[in-house]
Amino acid sequence: MYTQSLDLPNTDAGNTDSAGLPTEAAFLARIARDEKIEPQDAMPEAYRKSLIRQISQHAHSEVVGMLPEGNWITRAPSLKRKEILLAKVQDEGGHGLYLYSAAETLGASRDDMIDALHSGKAKYSSIFNYPTDSWADIGTIGWLVDGAAIMNQVPLCRCSYGPYARAMIRVCKEESFHQRQGFDIVRALCEGTPAQKQLAQESVNRWWWPTLMMFGPHDSDSEHSGQANAWGIKRISNDDLRQTFVDVTVPQAAFLGLTLPDPLLEWNAERGHYDFGPLDWDEFWRVVRGDGPCNAERLNDRVEAFEKGRWVREAAVAHAARHAARAVSIASEKIAA
Numbered sequence: 001m002y003t004q005s006l007d008l009p010n011t012d013a014g015n016t017d018s019a020g021l022p023t024e025a026a027f028l029a030r031i032a033r034d035e036k037i038e039p040q041d042a043m044p045e046a047y048r049k050s051l052i053r054q055i056s057q058h059a060h061s062e063v064v065g066m067l068p069e070g071n072w073i074t075r076a077p078s079l080k081r082k083e084i085l086l087a088k089v090q091d092e093g094g095h096g097l098y099l100y101s102a103a104e105t106l107g108a109s110r111d112d113m114i115d116a117l118h119s120g121k122a123k124y125s126s127i128f129n130y131p132t133d134s135w136a137d138i139g140t141i142g143w144l145v146d147g148a149a150i151m152n153q154v155p156l157c158r159c160s161y162g163p164y165a166r167a168m169i170r171v172c173k174e175e176s177f178h179q180r181q182g183f184d185i186v187r188a189l190c191e192g193t194p195a196q197k198q199l200a201q202e203s204v205n206r207w208w209w210p211t212l213m214m215f216g217p218h219d220s221d222s223e224h225s226g227q228a229n230a231w232g233i234k235r236i237s238n239d240d241l242r243q244t245f246v247d248v249t250v251p252q253a254a255f256l257g258l259t260l261p262d263p264l265l266e267w268n269a270e271r272g273h274y275d276f277g278p279l280d281w282d283e284f285w286r287v288v289r290g291d292g293p294c295n296a297e298r299l300n301d302r303v304e305a306f307e308k309g310r311w312v313r314e315a316a317v318a319h320a321a322r323h324a325a326r327a328v329s330i331a332s333e334k335i336a337a
């Protein structure tokens with residue numbers, strides 16, 4: 001899925017510098033023509049590095065994102081809910097694998113990416129550093145967090161880098177299932193007893209603001225946004241995506257009979273959008289920098305899972321080596337005969 005080895009590299013002859021890399025103007029012209037950049041194409045080093053950073057962070061977010069929900073698999077309230085949650089958490093693992101593979105097409109090593117995550121050097125989405133205190137949180141994560149992820153990821157289906165864009169098409173289809181299953185959990189709680197509805201309300205109160213922070217800093221404070229826009233990696237700004245998410249979610253909360261915890265949330269007829277209150281950027285940066293409620297726990301869990309799985313990886317490599325050696329010896333016996 002990630003290689004098109006029969007394609008010829010697009011070198012834009014005559015538009016390359018002495019190192020054989022495309023000039024900025026030639027590369028931007030390809031982006032402007034909406035051409036997909038493929039792994040074998042020459043690309044500016046900064047574009048390649050920026051994509052590796054973004055795609056690997058995205059991969060880490062998928063894999064770390066399995067932890068808060070995995071925490072509830074054994075405690076799901078019915079067999080059906082357990083099956084759905086298992087499938088969802090498994091999907092997130094799959095998303096991580098597509099994305100690590102997409103980053104590898106740019107020359108990144110998987111070992112280096114995993115090392116960067118485990119050493120705390122690499123970032124992942126700060127939303128996964130919040131705890132899942134109740135079953136309602138599993139509903140809220142699907143409804144709000146996967147809902148915000150879709151909002152962020154749909155424009156990435158048109159990203160200029162082919163393997164990333166193609167991975168996003170499948171990921172978004174699965175995210176849509178995640179969002180629906182979450183909404184269905186919250187709906188069931190809201191239609192249940194007053195205590196169940198209260199559980200849903202309390203969960204939404206905790207997750208609303210961290211979800212809005214998922215769209216990242218204001219465009220004016222976003223370190224990478226401008227360049228990512230110019231390169232066709234990012235198509236819609238953080239603030240515009242956040243506004244669209246609020247506009248779409250307010251009627252859903254009203255349908256459920258839930259209140260969003262923002263006294264300043266109000267329809268603005270002039271703008272044609274909901275106004276909403278300011279985000280707590282101190283909290284955002286605190287969690288991004290490693291001091292959220294569960295940062296240490298999440299990293300410890302990832303490192304522990306990696307170490308526990310070491311023997312499986314080593315056994316697979318040993319098995320493959322033995323298999324290859326046997327194939328060579330059978331082939332040489334045939335030649336000798």
Ligand SMILES: [Fe+2]
Nearest residue numbers: 062091092095
């Ligand atoms: Fe995902």
Ligand SMILES: [Fe+2]
Nearest residue numbers: 092146175178
């Ligand atoms: Fe998801």
